[in-house]
Amino acid sequence: MTVNRAPLRERPELLKMSHIEKTFRGDVVALKDMNLTVNQGDFISLLGPSGCGKSTALRLVAGLMRPTNGVIEWSGGQGEGDLGVVFQEPTLMPWAKVKDNVWLPYRLRGKSYFEVKDEVLQALKLVGLEQFQNAYPRELSGGMKMRVAIARAMVTKPRLILMDEPFAALDEISRHKLNNDLLALRDAVGCTVIFVTHSVFESVFLSDRIVVMAARPGRVIRELNVEAPYPRTEEFRTSADYAAFAREASDALHQAMEVAV
Amino acid sequence: MxxxxxxxxxxxxxxxxxxxxxxxxxxxxxxxxxxxxxxxxxxxxxxxxxxxxxQVPHYILPSPLLIAKTLVEDWSLLWPAMLMTGRLTVLALLFAVIGGLVIAVSFTQSKLVEMAMFPYAVILQVTPVVAIAPLLQVYVDNAFVAALLCAWIVAFFPILSNTTIGLKSTDHNLEDLFTIYGATRWQRLRYLSAPSALPYFLGGLKIAGGLALIGAVVAEFVIGRAGTGLGLASTLLEASYRFNFGRLYAALILISVMGVAIFGLMSLISHLCLYRWHESALKRE
Structure with a gap:
């Protein structure tokens, strides 16, 4: 399987953050002069210690808060259903069946279930849970709940998916499996991803761009490209390339911690 | 080895x-x-x-046999009384649910409304209803409405306070998700706040069911036959004046039976609404 994705430097621009600054309660600087251009097809990881503003950056892009200074521009403007989000918790509605949870983004746009039934079932099929469409969240394992959350984020075929440490609470086996599946999904859907993590290995395995951030004040200190081809499989996880990228990212992260302390 | x-x-x-x-x-x-x-x-x-x-005299403590006999013999009097008290209780509970829900929703839709009103809802609740009932009788011309109001005041507060807490205890990430997907105020209430509040509301309903009965009994005691006709509590009171302790106990037992029935019904409703998804209905294996 070959993946149709333009080389890193030739991708059209999707979203641009320019000179973003966010200050809380007048004096806590969560983000300082952040510049980031997200291109179509990018898988970007925001990597950094806690307090470096990576979640704040995500919330700004999601439109959940406004920057104190600076602008975030979508090329061609942001349309309905352009954005999907996955949080650290699965964040499912416990009273709703799996299929109704996945229906939610459409439901809030006034679409009846029957109008979008195919899309909902397709999304569930992509995450391998179509036989659980009538189950309630409490009947699912942690990993399965996260898959439902991913299906919900992808159901509208958004241009951009934001993921805030989605697999941090999972065990390592589930986490590796979900990492593999996420890459396959992203190929199937063809969306752009911004992925917040504090795991060097996860960021190297998943992304083609890693943005390393430092804390106090939150800022970008390094950007590095992981120029390894997709699809990435279990072999990549144990390859020399992978180790080299991990080393590079790890050094950058250490640098981020040092400047922070 | x-x-x-x-x-x-x-x-x-x-x-x-x-x-x-x-x-x-x-x-x-x-x-x-x-x-x-x-x-x-x-x-x-x-x-x-x-x-x-x-050899305890029956006007001090009637024997269970005598009570059973009275239950059968006085059934033609007790059954209508039970219907009367039942009607007052059910109506009070119904209005308590409507009032509690409407006020709770208005509280959560506007912080200012809550700030303005909540202290008075508390005052209404903490003032013993027995002390308010005679006033209601004075100010409200229709005695049935006065009795209903009396029972309503007792029953509505648990619904109000539980539902208010429930409406506020939505998952913050789900709130964010609704914001990102551009949910309207109504959609947020209908699809997020209301289901989140349901278990809390049902908890309040269980308490309110019992309280509505207590309110109805108090109303009958204080406002008397004028308001409700001859209900179970008025029957009980009259029986005590006449030292008819068999009838007194029979009425008392029927009031208890009503209380148990209301509790059972509320528990059933709660179970039916929650057993599919809520943690409270989950059996540990």
Missing amino acids: SRENSQMIEDKSVDIEEENIARKERLFAIARWTLPSLMMVLFIGGWQAYVTIA
Whole structure:
């Protein structure tokens, strides 16, 4: 399987953050002069210690808060259903069946279930849970709940998916499996991803761009490209390339911690 | 090695611990119904024996047999009274649900409304209803409305306070998700706040059901026959004036039965609404 994705430097621009600054309660600087251009097809990881503003950056892009200074521009403007989000918790509605949870983004746009039934079932099929469409969240394992959350984020075929440490609470086996599946999904859907993590290995395995951030004040200190081809499989996880990228990212992260302390 | 051998010898086809747990569960399943029944038989038997042996006069403590007899003989009087009290209770509960929900929703839709109103809802609740009831009788011309108001005041607060807490205890990430997907205020209430509040509301409903009955009884005591006609509580009061203790106890028992029935009904409603998804309905394995 070959993946149709333009080389890193030739991708059209999707979203641009320019000179973003966010200050809380007048004096806590969560983000300082952040510049980031997200291109179509990018898988970007925001990597950094806690307090470096990576979640704040995500919330700004999601439109959940406004920057104190600076602008975030979508090329061609942001349309309905352009954005999907996955949080650290699965964040499912416990009273709703799996299929109704996945229906939610459409439901809030006034679409009846029957109008979008195919899309909902397709999304569930992509995450391998179509036989659980009538189950309630409490009947699912942690990993399965996260898959439902991913299906919900992808159901509208958004241009951009934001993921805030989605697999941090999972065990390592589930986490590796979900990492593999996420890459396959992203190929199937063809969306752009911004992925917040504090795991060097996860960021190297998943992304083609890693943005390393430092804390106090939150800022970008390094950007590095992981120029390894997709699809990435279990072999990549144990390859020399992978180790080299991990080393590079790890050094950058250490640098981020040092400047922070 | 020898330890392993001894373990192998002791190993039986059925796990002893599991067997013990299963036996305990069977025992509990039987005891759940037989123990309370046994308690009741002992209690009533003891009561009957005491009244008979000590020759207690019936105007001090009627025997269970006399009460049972009165229940049958006075049924033509007690049944309409029960309907009367039942009607007052059900109407009070119905209005408590409507009022509690409307006020709770308005509280959560506007912080300012909540700030302005909440202290007065509390004052209404903490002031004993027995103290308000005579006033209601004075100010409200229609005695039935006065009795209804009296029962409503007692019943609505648990619905209001529980629902308000429930509406506010939505998952913050779900709130964010609704914001990202551009949900309207109505959609947020309908699809997020209301289902989140449902378990809290149902908890309040259980309490309010019992309180509506208490409110109805108090209203009958204070406002009397003028308001409700002859309800169970008025019957009880009249029977006590006439030293008709058989009827008094019969009315008392019927009030208890109503209370149990209301509680059972509310528990059933709660179970039906929640058993599919809520943690409270989850059996641990």
